[in-house]
Amino acid sequence: MSEQTVRLDIFKTYKLYVGGKFPRSESGRVYEVQDPKGQWLANAPLGTRKDTRDAVLAARAAVKGWSGTTAYNRGQVLYRVAEMLQGRREQFVAEVAAAEGLGAKKAATLVDAAIDRWVWYAGWTDKVAQVAGGANPVAGPFFNLSTPEPTGVVGVVAPQAGHGFSLLGLVSVVAPAIATGNTVVVALAERAPLPALSLGEVLATSDVPGGVVNLISGRTADIAPTLASHQDVNALDLAGAIDRDGPGAAAALEASAADTLKRVVRPAADPSAEDWTAAPGTRRLLSFLETKTVWHPMGI
């Protein structure tokens, strides 16, 4: 009598990342995520407007603590993210390959670049003040100093296209925002949210306080307008705004954001042509800052 034990597959339940926890969607709904060839990969939670609101609450609650840490400490935390990501490299290579329809080798290059990008922004945390601030010469016996302060809660529409968008692109929009002390709520790429949802697990184990990064998967047309109109969101990064007309389109989101005077970073003219492996520059890093200027009497 031959007995063959058949081992059942263990599928991963992808969940949202909100306030340092991994909740399911408040709606209880999920949607099917497929690779570019139409093969089913997994079910992702279908985040709703309410999930987005909860995430903004969590992000707001985290602003005080995160913006109050020293820049040096924030750099260490961001470097720790890179360390944790390195430890799970194989998993992310597989997920990025599936999400973007790439070979393992190309995907590995992208994951390595994403890890390096965390390190790059980790280095920036305690240098941005020198670049964006400084001593101003004034006609009087005063020290006049300008320092950059974080804007607050940043709504991010994660990239949905371009080479390396699913992980490297996401890191390229999230890391600069949190490096300077902001907290973020991210509307993940609708068709490729899996690497991003796994990134939540990395963030949860790498000293990033709960609520600093909040990840919501679901329909961009639901989540992005909620972020754009939310009165407690201070800025908006539209990297992945959908290019059709309609509720998730960049122009509509920007118009909605204007009601509450949010800072807005516009998407590239042709998002699908964007190459996320290119050097990121300081544009995003300097976009979500407010300048505080202090006059201090000078002793004689």
Add this chain to the structure above:
Amino acid sequence: MSTLAANAPGATGGGLADVAASEATLRRFLHGLPGVDQVGLESRAATLGTRSIKTTAKAFAIDLAISMIDLTTLEGADTVGKVRSLCAKGLSPDPSDRTAPQVAAICVYPDMVATAKDALRGSGIQVASVATAFPSGRAGMPVKLADTAEAVAAGADEIDMVIDRGAFLSGRYLEVFEEIRAVKEACRRPDGSAAHLKVIFETGELQTYDNVRRASWLTMIAGADFIKTSTGKVAVNATPPVTLLMLEAVRDFRAATGTQVGVKPAGGIRTTKDAMKYLVMVNETLGDDWLSPHWFRFGASSLLNDLLMQRQKLRTGRYSGPDYVTVD
């Protein structure tokens, strides 16, 4: 289902007058009340908390909840200025939208009653004052009565007293009963009218649901106009099961005596969602008769801001934020 034990002494004919004739009769009555089914109570409260209230029903419930709030400030650091600004907020909770209803009352310490009364003159908003050595209730009887009389003399419309939990827990029910009677007497004004008396149990200190049921009946028989869960000063405040139990008690009390008593959960109710759960519970347990600020109140301070933010969301379609309501 009535929880009133039909064979309890004094229950015959619906009259409860002689229940408090002596320590022994009172104890026999209170211990004759049926025990609380803890599992059933908690699951019932949890079930009622799952109702989904949307759109127009939600708008109605939010306005109703705002009109039921006893807007409260009970801090050692209270100043005249803070009480005045709280009164201004109670009068016009949302300065950007004058259609927002007024709150039911402003709840303060006795020495702030005159300030609040002055700020609310002509508005119809009641001034509630805590009294009887709030929140611990650990003071001699003359002090408690003087505390009450001072608040009433200063113009308080409602008095929130605390019971002596020590006496209650050690079984000296008659002492608690007499105390409530005496404070109710102290609520009388010279012109013959009287301030409304709310009696706080501090349910977080009563240990068991059975005790909450006994305290409810004891207090209602003693003549309370309202029964209130908590002071907001201890770790465990109003919870849905405790409030449900008290709602059932006032329902059964009216069935037994014809007298209607109000209920006020207080402490720990911070979100619109929480408030909705309580309103559902009132509606399902007591019905329309209690769905008004005369018979049901929320003791809260931060709840109002959340209600206002939800109200703004319903009006504009955009989620609001703490920058758009006042900082208290």
